[in-house]
Amino acid sequence: MTALLEVKNLSRSFGGLVAVKDVNFTLEAGRITALIGPNGAGKTTCFNLVAGSLSPTSGQVFFEGRQINNTSPEIVCRMGIARTFQIVRPMRDMSVLENAMVGAFSWTKSVKEAKSKAYESLERVGLAGKANARTDQLTLPDRKMLETAKALSTRPKLLLLDEVMAGLRPTEAAGVVRVLQTLAEGGLTILLVEHVMRIVMEVASNVVVLHHGAKIAEGNPAAVVADPKVLDSYLGAGFHA
Amino acid sequence: MKRWLAGAMVFVVLTLVGSFADPYLISLMTIVLLFTFLGQSWNLMLGIGGQLSIGHALFVGLGAYSVGVLYVKYGISPWIGLFLGMIIAGSVGAALAWLSFRFEVRGIYFALLTIAAAEFARIMFSGWEFVGAMQGLFFPAPTGEIEFLMLRGGARFYYFVALALAALGIAGTELISRSYLGYVWRAMRDDEPAARALGVRTFRHKILVISVSAAAAAAGGGVLGLVQGSIFPDSIMGMGLSVDVLIGPVVGGLGTTFGPLIGSLTAIPLNHLMSAIGDSLRIPGLNNITYGIVLILVVWFLPVGIWPAIVRLGEAIQAPSKVWLPHLRKAEE
Numbered sequence: 001m002t003a004l005l006e007v008k009n010l011s012r013s014f015g016g017l018v019a020v021k022d023v024n025f026t027l028e029a030g031r032i033t034a035l036i037g038p039n040g041a042g043k044t045t046c047f048n049l050v051a052g053s054l055s056p057t058s059g060q061v062f063f064e065g066r067q068i069n070n071t072s073p074e075i076v077c078r079m080g081i082a083r084t085f086q087i088v089r090p091m092r093d094m095s096v097l098e099n100a101m102v103g104a105f106s107w108t109k110s111v112k113e114a115k116s117k118a119y120e121s122l123e124r125v126g127l128a129g130k131a132n133a134r135t136d137q138l139t140l141p142d143r144k145m146l147e148t149a150k151a152l153s154t155r156p157k158l159l160l161l162d163e164v165m166a167g168l169r170p171t172e173a174a175g176v177v178r179v180l181q182t183l184a185e186g187g188l189t190i191l192l193v194e195h196v197m198r199i200v201m202e203v204a205s206n207v208v209v210l211h212h213g214a215k216i217a218e219g220n221p222a223a224v225v226a227d228p229k230v231l232d233s234y235l236g237a238g239f240h241a
Numbered sequence: 242m243k244r245w246l247a248g249a250m251v252f253v254v255l256t257l258v259g260s261f262a263d264p265y266l267i268s269l270m271t272i273v274l275l276f277t278f279l280g281q282s283w284n285l286m287l288g289i290g291g292q293l294s295i296g297h298a299l300f301v302g303l304g305a306y307s308v309g310v311l312y313v314k315y316g317i318s319p320w321i322g323l324f325l326g327m328i329i330a331g332s333v334g335a336a337l338a339w340l341s342f343r344f345e346v347r348g349i350y351f352a353l354l355t356i357a358a359a360e361f362a363r364i365m366f367s368g369w370e371f372v373g374a375m376q377g378l379f380f381p382a383p384t385g386e387i388e389f390l391m392l393r394g395g396a397r398f399y400y401f402v403a404l405a406l407a408a409l410g411i412a413g414t415e416l417i418s419r420s421y422l423g424y425v426w427r428a429m430r431d432d433e434p435a436a437r438a439l440g441v442r443t444f445r446h447k448i449l450v451i452s453v454s455a456a457a458a459a460a461g462g463g464v465l466g467l468v469q470g471s472i473f474p475d476s477i478m479g480m481g482l483s484v485d486v487l488i489g490p491v492v493g494g495l496g497t498t499f500g501p502l503i504g505s506l507t508a509i510p511l512n513h514l515m516s517a518i519g520d521s522l523r524i525p526g527l528n529n530i531t532y533g534i535v536l537i538l539v540v541w542f543l544p545v546g547i548w549p550a551i552v553r554l555g556e557a558i559q560a561p562s563k564v565w566l567p568h569l570r571k572a573e574e
Contacts, residue, residue, distance in 0.1 A: 051438065053434070053438075072437070073434070073437040073438050074437045074438075074440050074441060074442050074443065077437075077438060077439060077440035078440045082438070082439075083438050085434075085435060085438070089431075089432045089435040091427065091428055091431040091432065091435075092431055093427065093431075093496070094424075094427060094428075094431075098424065101424055102424055102425065102428040102436065102439050102441070103439040103440060105421045105424060105425050105440070105441070106439065106440025106441070107440075108421075109421045110421070111419065111420065111421055111424070114421065114424070150439060151438075151439070153439075154439055154440050
């Protein structure tokens with residue numbers, strides 16, 4: 001297995017607050033990795049550091065062997081890393097299909113090519129039937145999938161998903177899980193930031209646990225949830241059996 | 242296809258107006274069409290690109306002065322003046338945008354910067370003897386003969402020049418919004434961080450849309466100067482002109498292809514009508530008051546503009562269920 005993304009001694013502080021402290025992990029190609037941790041653990045900061053929305057205070061991020069920290073989000077995207085936002089941001093006045101087309105313009109100027117890529121992306125997330133709908137007619141799970149389709153249109157090698165399951169009912173989340181599994185089987189590497197533990201257990205092959213900005217555990221989901229340090233961080237010390 | 246057909250029909254009607262209307266209507270419609278084009282240039286920048294300018298008079302003025310100085314002082318064809326004006330205004334727009342966005346001045350602060358730049362230029366041109374300073378520049382009175390190479394002719398000739406410009410502006414906007422630029426610019430307008438995350442290089446696209454808009458405004462300004470026959474810094478580069486430019490698209494429908502035409506067709510004749518009524522009733526300023534009230538009413542009741550309201554009405558007549566059912570469903574929720 002080769003490492004697609006490598007995070008080395010990554011730190012970021014905001015004034016006196018250290019949000020991410022000396023974090024290391026690698027993402028292997030074709031696998032789903034989950035970044036978890038209690039509220040305020042630094043998950044989203046870590047995510048934004050990889051996506052280029054923030055610059056690290058120290059440390060490096062390597063993508064396919066090239067250093068990408070301090071690179072702007074649009075260039076990071078053009079290198080092959082696509083992200084979604086926790087708060088869904090569909091573009092108003094544009095249909096579902098048109099929303100999904102924008103990402104394709106990072107590699108083509110042809111409207112026709114963008115359209116066919118957008119259809120393909122929508123198909124992969126199960127939204128092809130709603131291509132001509134307006135975005136405000138979509139349900140929340142559909143909007144989350146539209147965010148994923150928008151990201152897929154950029155032809156990413158690595159997909160960063162920020163809480164795609166937040167606010168979804170279990171049956172809706174199950175649908176999303178199936179989509180993610182299919183994407184990973186197709187060779188896409190995925191990094192999830194996720195709160196819903198049950199889903200993480202189901203889809204992730206590797207889990208990185210952050211607490212107070214530092215990595216406290218890493219491994220396969222079953223091993224991680226049995227780790228006393230992880231239980232302490234979620235429930236407070238002394239609650240594990 | 243239906244849109245192109247509708248556009249062609251409007252064009253035919255306006256051609257007939259130009260061929261048969263009386264001189265007063267011709268001169269009024271010339272101004273309407275010129276402000277349709279200027280509004281279209283402004284609309285491209287805010288309605289599609291998401292960048293607000295309240296100093297479009299800067300670019301209009303640069304275009305007018307390029308034509309004026311070259312023609313009045315050196316007898317050089319306005320065609321060359323238009324071309325030069327577009328290059329100058331496009332470069333000034335790009336430089337202004339580059340400086341502003343380089344230092345993270347954006348949104349409403351960028352809009353303030355456009356006012357400052359326009360006022361700076363107005364004051365500079367007011368004191369610049371070479372371009373006529375406060376006394377302005379005067380074009381020689383038209384002989385009535387049409388000289389196409391010198392872009393000179395009577396009122397009817399300029400009506401058709403303005404019509405051609407408006408048609409070009411509408412067709413150009415339509416083509417741009419259907420090209421990849423239209424998609425990328427609208428994405429950038431709606432949410433810049435989200436657009437960047439999808440690989441849109443927003444820094445250069447913002448500069449590009451402002452530069453294109455500025456160059457178009459300069460072309461409109463060049464013709465406006467020729468139509469008016471004179472150029473004064475206070476009128477061609479003043480705040481009043483910047484506001485006149487944006488009235489059409491705001492009233493007609495921001496970001497739409499036909500909005501600026503509908504808006505200008507509504508607002509400018511209304512202003513003239515009220516001004517005439519005010520004169521005959523001896524109520525000076527009646528036009529400004531009515532104008533203001535009507536603008537407030539339009540923004541209040543049709544915040545998206547007149548044209549989208551017409552489109553929605555048309556859709557409702559053709560297929561009532563499609564338009565109204567989603568609304569009803571939303572109401573139920």
